[in-house]
Amino acid sequence: MNLYVDAGILSALVVVLVWPFSTWLARADWVTRAPRSAVALWHSLGISATLATIGAGLCVATERFHAGFVGGVGELGEGIAGGHPLQGLGLPDALGLTLAADVGVVLVSVVGFVVVRTVLARARHRRLLNLLATPSRNRKGALTIDHPSPVAYCLPGIRPRIVISSGTMRLLDQAELAAVIEHERGHAHERHGLVMLPMTSLTEPFRWIPYARLAPRAVAGLLEMAADDHAARRHAPSSLASALVALSTSSAPPRCAFAAASHGVNARVHRLLGSDRSSKTVAAAAGFLCTVAVAAPLAVLLSS
Amino acid sequence: MAGLGELERRVMDVLWGSMGIPMTGRQVADQLPDRAYTTILTILERLRRKNLVERTTDEKVHRFAATASRETYMAELMVEAFGSAQDRQAVLVRFAEVVSPEEAVVLRQALADLPDDPSGKRR
Numbered sequence: 001m002n003l004y005v006d007a008g009i010l011s012a013l014v015v016v017l018v019w020p021f022s023t024w025l026a027r028a029d030w031v032t033r034a035p036r037s038a039v040a041l042w043h044s045l046g047i048s049a050t051l052a053t054i055g056a057g058l059c060v061a062t063e064r065f066h067a068g069f070v071g072g073v074g075e076l077g078e079g080i081a082g083g084h085p086l087q088g089l090g091l092p093d094a095l096g097l098t099l100a101a102d103v104g105v106v107l108v109s110v111v112g113f114v115v116v117r118t119v120l121a122r123a124r125h126r127r128l129l130n131l132l133a134t135p136s137r138n139r140k141g142a143l144t145i146d147h148p149s150p151v152a153y154c155l156p157g158i159r160p161r162i163v164i165s166s167g168t169m170r171l172l173d174q175a176e177l178a179a180v181i182e183h184e185r186g187h188a189h190e191r192h193g194l195v196m197l198p199m200t201s202l203t204e205p206f207r208w209i210p211y212a213r214l215a216p217r218a219v220a221g222l223l224e225m226a227a228d229d230h231a232a233r234r235h236a237p238s239s240l241a242s243a244l245v246a247l248s249t250s251s252a253p254p255r256c257a258f259a260a261a262s263h264g265v266n267a268r269v270h271r272l273l274g275s276d277r278s279s280k281t282v283a284a285a286a287g288f289l290c291t292v293a294v295a296a297p298l299a300v301l302l303s304s
Numbered sequence: 305m306a307g308l309g310e311l312e313r314r315v316m317d318v319l320w321g322s323m324g325i326p327m328t329g330r331q332v333a334d335q336l337p338d339r340a341y342t343t344i345l346t347i348l349e350r351l352r353r354k355n356l357v358e359r360t361t362d363e364k365v366h367r368f369a370a371t372a373s374r375e376t377y378m379a380e381l382m383v384e385a386f387g388s389a390q391d392r393q394a395v396l397v398r399f400a401e402v403v404s405p406e407e408a409v410v411l412r413q414a415l416a417d418l419p420d421d422p423s424g425k426r427r
Contacts, residue, residue, distance in 0.1 A: 125384050129381070134313075153385055269414055
């Protein structure tokens with residue numbers, strides 16, 4: 001098949017994945033019943049769109065060899081290895097190659113930059129915790145900080161830290177506190193810091209792409225639900241729900257600029273109090289969609 | 305190594321407790337009687353390399369003081385914990401965002417409506 005046709009199909013796939021499909025997924029209600037699978041689906045969309053973009057560029061660049069995609073990429077590779085990568089390159093070939101190379105370079109450099117920045121920020125926060133936080137006497141594995149603001153969070157890393165402020169301990173009863181700490185253990189245990197990293201890379205320059213705008217917030221919200229599930233398996237869901245309400249409605253300062261994500265708290269509380277929190281069928285369906293999303297660009301490329 | 309970090313924190317606590325008055329290594333060590341004087345000096349030197357402690361020398365006597373107050377570091381920590389969404393994404397995952405007063409009413413009502421939940425009655 002003509003590789004230009006393949007490039008067209010792949011481009012269409014990219015547009016569908018990052019625009020209408022992403023918009024649909026961001027609005028879908030079923031994701032709350034299988035948050036972890038939905039997170040995997042968001043990642044699959046990103047992987048698929050990236051593969052398809054690079055693939056489309058390579059298709060355009062290798063059409064001139066008339067050897068199919070695999071053969072064409074092989075000849076392109078030989079040309080580069082032989083030291084004459086640009087020989088016989090026409091304008092469309094050059095544009096295709098530029099697209100493929102640029103997407104690859106931008107991806108590696110942006111993700112690399114964000115990873116380094118995140119690792120440094122976490123190290124700085126860990127140093128602060130080393131100075132200010134004391135291991136909790138009765139809550140194993142948790143650190144406490146002496147501050148009136150009710151905060152509870154997990155600092156991701158090789159050895160994740162769970163931090164609870166004295167304000168939180170005053171606000172919650174024992175059952176609620178145990179549920180909150182288990183929620184944070186869920187983040188630590190399931191390595192949510194790592195899961196969130198590629199989403200953190202989708203920063204300002206990419207915000208014109210609907211996927212880049214929608215995915216980070218959606219995944220952040222879904223990870224909270226995944227951690228809720230982790231806690232709800234070990235503690236009463238109602239304890240976690242009341243802790244959530246107590247912490248998110250406490251009048252203690254500072255409270256500026258947090259209302260943006262409040263939709264998440266509302267959804268989480270109702271989810272915890274509801275009876276059909278998770279569904280294996282929905283998770284399986286989402287898993288199937290993941291496979292289809294990643295397989296689609298590969299199938300187009302390898303079949304030509 | 306965890307013990308070393310713990311000791312660094314205790315030394316900082318002593319320096320913060322001195323109300324900004326520089327202390328000699330001996331004075332710090334006296335407040336931490338379970339540790340040897342030489343250990344305390346090593347820790348102070350480590351903290352100095354990390355710019356957490358500054359040393360002044362007056363008539364051949366070294367005195368140590370914290371470079372910033374405990375409150376300064378705590379404020380920095382809380383800014384990172386409560387900071388803008390983008391900073392926070394890089395650093396940590398917070399348990400709950402703060403909601404608007406209108407939503408707070410709805411949320412409390414949802415809890416109060418629970419038939420057999422004792423924890424819902426308190427608030």
